[in-house]
Amino acid sequence: MAGREALLAELRGVVGARHVLDDEDVRAGYEVDWTRRWRGEALAVVRPGTTAEVAGVVSACAGARVAVVPQGGNTGLVGGSVPAGGEVVVSLRRLVDVGPVDPLSGQVTAGAGVVLADLQAQLAPAGRELAVDLAARSSATVGGLVATNAGGLRVLRHGTMRHQVVGLEAVLADGSVVSRLGGLAKDATGYDLSSLLVGSEGTLGVVTAARLRLVPTRPERVTALLAVRSVADAVAVAAELRDRLDSLDVAELVVGPTLALVARQRGLVPPFAVVPPAALLVECGSRESAPVDELAEAVLGCGAMVEDAAVSEHPSERARLWQHREEITEALQAAGPPRKLDVSLPLAGLATFADDVVVRVAASFPGATCHLFGHVLDGNLHVNVLGAPEGDGEAVDALVLGLVAAAGGSIGAEHGIGRAKVGWLHLSRSPAELAAFRSVKGALDPAGILNPGVLLPAPGATSS
Numbered sequence: 001m002a003g004r005e006a007l008l009a010e011l012r013g014v015v016g017a018r019h020v021l022d023d024e025d026v027r028a029g030y031e032v033d034w035t036r037r038w039r040g041e042a043l044a045v046v047r048p049g050t051t052a053e054v055a056g057v058v059s060a061c062a063g064a065r066v067a068v069v070p071q072g073g074n075t076g077l078v079g080g081s082v083p084a085g086g087e088v089v090v091s092l093r094r095l096v097d098v099g100p101v102d103p104l105s106g107q108v109t110a111g112a113g114v115v116l117a118d119l120q121a122q123l124a125p126a127g128r129e130l131a132v133d134l135a136a137r138s139s140a141t142v143g144g145l146v147a148t149n150a151g152g153l154r155v156l157r158h159g160t161m162r163h164q165v166v167g168l169e170a171v172l173a174d175g176s177v178v179s180r181l182g183g184l185a186k187d188a189t190g191y192d193l194s195s196l197l198v199g200s201e202g203t204l205g206v207v208t209a210a211r212l213r214l215v216p217t218r219p220e221r222v223t224a225l226l227a228v229r230s231v232a233d234a235v236a237v238a239a240e241l242r243d244r245l246d247s248l249d250v251a252e253l254v255v256g257p258t259l260a261l262v263a264r265q266r267g268l269v270p271p272f273a274v275v276p277p278a279a280l281l282v283e284c285g286s287r288e289s290a291p292v293d294e295l296a297e298a299v300l301g302c303g304a305m306v307e308d309a310a311v312s313e314h315p316s317e318r319a320r321l322w323q324h325r326e327e328i329t330e331a332l333q334a335a336g337p338p339r340k341l342d343v344s345l346p347l348a349g350l351a352t353f354a355d356d357v358v359v360r361v362a363a364s365f366p367g368a369t370c371h372l373f374g375h376v377l378d379g380n381l382h383v384n385v386l387g388a389p390e391g392d393g394e395a396v397d398a399l400v401l402g403l404v405a406a407a408g409g410s411i412g413a414e415h416g417i418g419r420a421k422v423g424w425l426h427l428s429r430s431p432a433e434l435a436a437f438r439s440v441k442g443a444l445d446p447a448g449i450l451n452p453g454v455l456l457p458a459p460g461a462t463s464s
């Protein structure tokens with residue numbers, strides 16, 4: 001107790017008393033994740049306002065041998081952003097500085113706490129944007145996007161968050177600060193620490209700022225929701241459109257039962273008279289005029305694979321089409337909560353996996369249904385299982401992730417490993433890779449104070 005009080009006093013000295021939250025009610029929102037599956041009591045929540053303060057907080061915690069959990073917008077879906085019990089939550093949300101857009105390099109420096117939607121709004125006058133976009137844009141932060149290597153809706157054109165990061169500033173476990181914010185496009189001077197921190201889920205360092213590559217906005221857009229005959233046809237149509245259309249930014253898959261569920265849960269007008277086996281939401285962008293004819297011609301070229309289509313270039317109607325895709329996560333949460341599994345497959349095996357997983361889950365867990373959607377050209381499926389018997393969650397994970405591994409896929413496509421999948425990492429990573437992971441973690445965080453139990457088992461924990 002004395003140690004706790006001494007640490008709290010030290011933290012107050014670093015960030016100011018009003019940014020050390022130790023009141024139970026005030027802490028509560030930081031202690032439970034978006035899915036409400038993961039929760040734990042924090043020793044305190046600390047809200048540093050500068051990189052130096054983050055360094056001071058990490059040093060104080062390291063000195064007291066108390067673990068820290070970095071937290072951004074707390075929209076993560078694998079339980080990595082909340083404490084297990086007794087850690088200090090370091091909220092980065094006050095690091096909201098955005099530097100000027102450099103017109104020559106097309107880059108910007110943004111603080112870890114900058115919310116994605118705010119960043120895009122600040123960049124808009126410069127005619128540029130960050131190429132990563134996702135439905136959690138009004139809460140997810142730059143630091144969280146980096147730490148999870150977030151993917152989202154536009155990876156097919158521009159890649160994941162990793163591809164947008166030119167360099168990072170971060171605080172390491174001993175409180176030292178490493179910084180690569182100079183914006184050098186080329187820098188072959190040894191280990192790329194910034195790249196190592198991307199996707200490290202707060203286990204190797206606390207990201208305080210990022211130098212980001214931007215893309216020119218393409219504000220003239222056309223969106224279409226296409227009814228297709230099967231997941232196999234959805235894959236084929238998406239690949240065809242990608243090959244024909246330089247303007248294609250988005251290709252999102254939603255299977256029929258999920259399309260019906262989101263309409264029912266969210267009170268949306270169903271987009272088609274009959275619920276199709278699957279639907280594809282596609283979007284094209286241009287700087288000049290919305291490529292409506294180009295998209296229509298390419299869709300026609302897909303022949304009988306596309307059975308129906310709703311198309312619009314008007315912002316309000318496009319937003320209505322997007323609701324059928326973007327509101328799925330909320331709809332499933334309201335109908336569930338679901339068992340959420342985010343996986344990727346080789347594209348050639350995606351349709352077979354999608355068909356198999358639905359049948360195998362229904363056969364193994366009476367009353368359970370599989371909802372599938374995702375970023376089809378990335379091979380990324382979100383498998384959400386509703387209605388599995390209480391207590392069968394781990395068995396659902398074992399079945400689905402086992403099928404993924406057998407099909408040569410990854411058990412974590414874009415949400416990360418967090419606490420949810422620590423026990424399954426061996427399905428996607430070899431013993432040699434896991435040993436290298438442990439060596440890296442041991443070298444950068446020998447006392448294990450950065451997000452223990454996330455990505456790798458906490459020291460002393462048994463792993464399944």
Ligand code: FAD
Pocket residue numbers: 034069070071072073074075076077080081092112133134135136139140141142143144145146147148149150151152153201202203205206207208329330414415418451454
């Ligand atoms: P948090 O949830 O706060 O943290 C996530 C992880 O990053 C934790 O392990 C945390 O410790 C670590 N972390 C956070 N900030 C830092 C930092 N500064 N330094 C070091 N570690 C840090 N994800 C996708 O990839 N694609 C999607 O399409 C997508 N859609 C979503 C839609 C909805 C409705 C929701 C709720 C979530 C969605 N997500 C998606 C998941 C989530 O939004 C992303 O993982 C996002 O990157 C998390 O950002 P955050 O700021 O909320 O991070």
Ligand code: MLT
Pocket residue numbers: 077135152328329342374382
């Ligand atoms: C999405 O693509 O909408 C997400 O990654 C969120 C989810 O999986 O629910």
Ligand code: ZN
Pocket residue numbers: 152374375382414
């Ligand atoms: Zn996703």
